Amino acid sequence: MATRTRMTPEQRRDQLLDLGAELFASHPYDEVHIERVAELAKVSRGLLYHYFPSKRDFFVALLARENAALMDETAPDVHLTPAEQLRRGVEAFLDHCVGHEFGVRAVFRGAVSSDPDIVAIIADSIDRQVERILIATGAPATPAPMLVLALRSWIYQVRAASYEMLSDKRASPDDVTRMLMAAFVGTISGLSPEVVPPAMAAVLGTLVTPR
Known part of the structure; x- marks a missing residue:
């Protein structure tokens, strides 16, 4: 007779979240009943x-x-x-989306929420991504507001393109990466030269992969 493997609390929590990701990825928030997660995991509602x-x-x-x-x-x-x-950051972002499709879809559904905790999680993610680009390109401690606006806008495009890539299986990660690199060049090139850090300006021409 087979014996059931007992999960650690961390494993059980991850299992429940994995199952929930599938539900939230395919249904609007209001239509998801998390009691269904307990049923799929074959655990009691009390444990959930x-x-x-x-x-x-x-x-x-x-x-x-x-x-x-x-x-x-x-x-x-x-x-x-x-x-x-x-470029590696964009490639890793797209790889993450492919490897965590259910979770990514759930995140995108959550992005339209007005819940302050959900808004804060998504805002923190975008802020940290902007900060990484600013650090890599030697931006001043207080970057120009237009530069921050441009970077945030581009990251929103990265997120939107990633979601569309998951929806349209004809789009390859390589093609999406090429498009996003070109979009980055276009976004930064549209700024006044004085707001663009020298290191960022110096690499713009190296970011677009020729066809």
């Missing part, structure tokens, strides 16, 4: 609510976990040039 007291707590935990994984997998290699760091 032990880990996550409410659906909101569950969803916030899911987004926090996905954001932590994203930031870890896209961490820059400081030994690379700024141009290489940027």
